[in-house]
Amino acid sequence: MTTEPLSFPRQHARTQRFTLGAPRAFAVAPDGSRVVFLRSRSGTDRANLLWVLDVADGTERVAADPQALLGGVTEHLSTAERARRERSREGSGGIVGYATDTAVELASFALSGRLFTAELRAGTARELRVPGPVIDPRPSPDGRLVAYVSGSALRVVGAEGENDRALAEPEPSAEPGTVSYGLAEFIAAEEMQRSRGFWWSPQGDRLLVARADDAPVRRWWISDPAQPERDPQQVAYPAAGSANADVRLYVIDLDGVRTEVVWDRARYPYLAHVHWSEAGAPLVLVQARDQLSQLFLAVDPDTGVTRMVHADEDPQWLDLFPGVPCWSPAGQLVRIADEGGARVLAFGERPLTGPQLHVRAVLDVTDEEVLISASAGEAAAAPETGEVHVYRVNELGLERLSQEPGVHSAVRAGGVTVLVSAVLDRPGARVQVLRDGKRAATITSYAESPGLSPRVTLTQGGARKIPCAVLMPTDYRGDTPLPVLMDPYGGPHGSRVLAAHNAHLTSQWFADQGFAVVVADGRGTPGRSPAWEKAIKDDVAAVVLQDQIDALQSLAETFPLDLTRVAIRGWSFGGYLAGLAVLRRPDVFHAGIVGAPVTDQRLYDTHYTERYLGDPNTRPEVYAANSLIDDNGLVAAAEPARPMMIVHGLADDNVVVAHTLRLSSALLSAGRPHEVLPLSGVTHMTPQEQVAENLLLLQVDFLRRALKPA
Known part of the structure; x- marks a missing residue:
């Protein structure tokens, strides 16, 4: 008995546009020994597993399998988790996101509103019994604790499941259902690409936590006319010209003591980006409502006082870019700026690129260089229609890491680079693991091959x-x-x-x-x-x-x-x-x-x-x-x-x-x-x-x- 091949529309739908089974969401251990990633078992399986690649021998192994962890029970998503996935356009299931400690030894993730951790070297995973539904769990840099959001409160628990407690929760005086700690408000997640609302200190002894109050935001109702017996869903939707959520930022110690971060929130109400690393003080980017001006602020975590590191203005608008602002390991401000008619990489106050490149994102920063994603600028010698490449940039110049004409991105740490490359004449994307510029391994894709090739x-x-x-x-x-x-x-x-x-x-x-x-x-x-x-x-x-x-x-x-x-x-x-x-x-x-x-x-x-x-x-x-x-x-x-x-x-x-x-x-x-x-x-x-x-x-x-x- 032969089976008729699926039509393109059915295959396209079943494979979620041929994305299922493709590896994604890479993290590289700082010693370069491991690459962690998500991937489902096949090109039609929607449930992602957590995998680890051992770079030395190229072997891949499962670190966490959602089917085993849930015991075959169908995954159930809370309303808040559904909203988060809608903001990020996430259509798959299983483990759709994870976070690790600094050493990439411990990973945490949520499944069906429950908290799980995985020991990445041992390949073992287990549940931590905590109040749910759990959203966005993140280990402390040293791997001793896991912070997460549940019921609009930010909570923390020991990595062994001990001493679970709330660090910040909505005040009794707040209007019910309006205040949250540790979550990105609608406008940050939908338009600013800020999908998170809390950040660990490098020492793991305190956190920066966003408090969002959407009481001022206009309420809309989303109903399903095909299901008239169901209540409509109330959403806080900040339509143009109306009020946004009120967003504040706090430094919160592990005992719950909080210090508010102070800036001119009336003039700069948008909390666009937060960065906290060992290279310097906490760094926040705040933006004016009209997006014509923004400030880069360094925070004193002991007092909450901020000082201006840099200010930007633009007569049209100021864009936000992935990976910046951040500190270099030596404490220099790294940012992307529009200068001289070009979009450039700036190191401190000095641009490192010119009009030959149009910089899109900062991927990694070391003492020696910055890894960026860029396309050809208007001053490039020849057009590269539709191409995006990965470059290494330092004060002496730049070098293109990706060679094939195509669309490339990368993740890097510990001398190991994961290079993801999509080209015109090959379906899907190839994932190469490079050590010191030479291929050490290739991560397998289980994505289905389409039944047609573009002419x-x-x-x-x-x-x-x-x-x-x-x-x-x-x-x-x-x-x-x-x-x-x-x-x-x-x-x-x-x-x-x-x-x-x-x-x-x-x-x-x-x-x-x-x-x-x-x-x-x-x-x-x-x-x-x-x-x-x-x-x-x-x-x-x-x-x-x-x-x-x-x-x-x-x-x-x-x-x-x-x-x-x-x-x-x-x-x-x-x-x-x-x-x-x-x-x-x-x-x-x-x-x-x-x-x-x-x-x-x-x-x-x-x-x-x-x-x-x-x-x-x-x-x-x-x-x-x-x-x-x-x-x-x-x-x-x-x-x-x-x-x-x-x-x-x-x-x-x-x-x-x-x-x-x-x-x-x-x-x-x-x-x-x-x-x-x-x-x-x-x-x-x-x-x-x-x-x-x-x-x-x-x-x-x-x-x-x-x-x-x-």
Whole structure:
């Protein structure tokens, strides 16, 4: 008996976009002997195990197996844990995150709201019986204690399970359910990439702890109309122009004595980054509400007094970057800055890189050098469309560690580097373990191989040299022009034109249905220059839409594109962009798939929206110009009317379904034909297998009806 191979949509959904079974979340022991990572047992298994690679002999062994630890019981997640996973876009299960002590000897993690530790040398794991549900457990640097959050309180327990106690918990006077210690508030986790709320001192004798009070934040209600017997979920959502959570920072000793860290919170309310290492005093980055200024502050942990180490200002906005600010081992401030039209690595007050590189993240800092992630800057000798590389930088210059054209990242410690490399002509990502620059081992991936390979051309389009990817059907012979599907994200923080195989799988599947697929990373997308990213200030809509049009029309001069049949699809910002396209430029775009769109900018969150559009209370005209509907819920649409499929998850707490409902009402009032596909129980992600599969199939059906490809 033979089994029919899975269709691409089903395989794509079942493997969570071919990510299951791939190793991730690496930690390297400081002596270079071990690499710790997460990986599930196969390309369709959602439950991650904790693994250890012994670098000396290249052997891999399981350090913690969630199935064994839970005794086969189905994992249960608390509401707070579900919210954390939604913020980090985590769709897998089992061990989805872990933390280690400094020596990478002890790891801690939560499973089903219970606390577990693993001794990484011995390969043994056990549960510590503590009050739950447990969130974000982290060992002390010396491995003697584990701190964790439970019931909005920060607690600590001995590594053997002894002497569990609360260090900080909501005050009796606080409004119930509003105060938490040790957790990142919504806006920090969703927009600042700060997913944690407490940090151990290097000596393990005290912690920096964030206290978040979301009582001032407006309450919204998320309901599931398909389950009318269930109560709606209340969420504290800081919409643009409204109040944020009140965030404070404390130094808390192991006996519970606390000292508040003092800075001008009225002027700099955003706690964006915290760093505490042996190289210097605790370091915090605080940001103004308008994100035009920020301070780097050193903290005296005995008194809570802060002193300014550095200050930044920018007329558009200030970005936040992974890995910085931090101290070098010698006590120099390491940061990423926009200087001289370039995004550079700065060591102290001195830039170490120039316009030839666009620095994206700091990966590791030693006395000798800094390891960074970067793409080619605008002053580079040649464009490297879609490439991201790893570089070693010091005062004498820089050296590229990754060699293959592709997208690379790295983790390093103790002379050992874990280099993760994705390239165009190889599925998935290869993980090499390098010792002193030479390959010592390769970490196996169990991810499934897709049943197709992208037929992709990376190029540039238009006078602005917009990075583009063009995908043609696998069996296309070049004899007739093809209807076009624009498939962008097109906005801040998201690049889709990447020199990596798996980045283009869905686009290739759409191409194989009879389309020429075009992906364009216009102004506002990351990885090119500060000016490129900040060109959208106050004018997100017109700028991003024009770059899609310029790329399309330029590419039509060299590719067989039928400009009389052009559709556009997108999700989140891409959904917003698709809505813009069909409503404002129906002369160019003939159909649109509008997924989870932000249709009214006033309904999206503070830190993101105000960065680009300012305060809606003082600049309502800017918000109106950049929304799909106006203050009266009306849609301004050019003629002729174009077909739209609008898709939205009813459980989405990031881009709430009100965006789609208001757009649909406006379209109905204007007599504009459209169809709405509500996804019951679906959030901003679509991890459900059947939903994800059928969503692709329904999109193709819509495109065939709208464009009628051969």
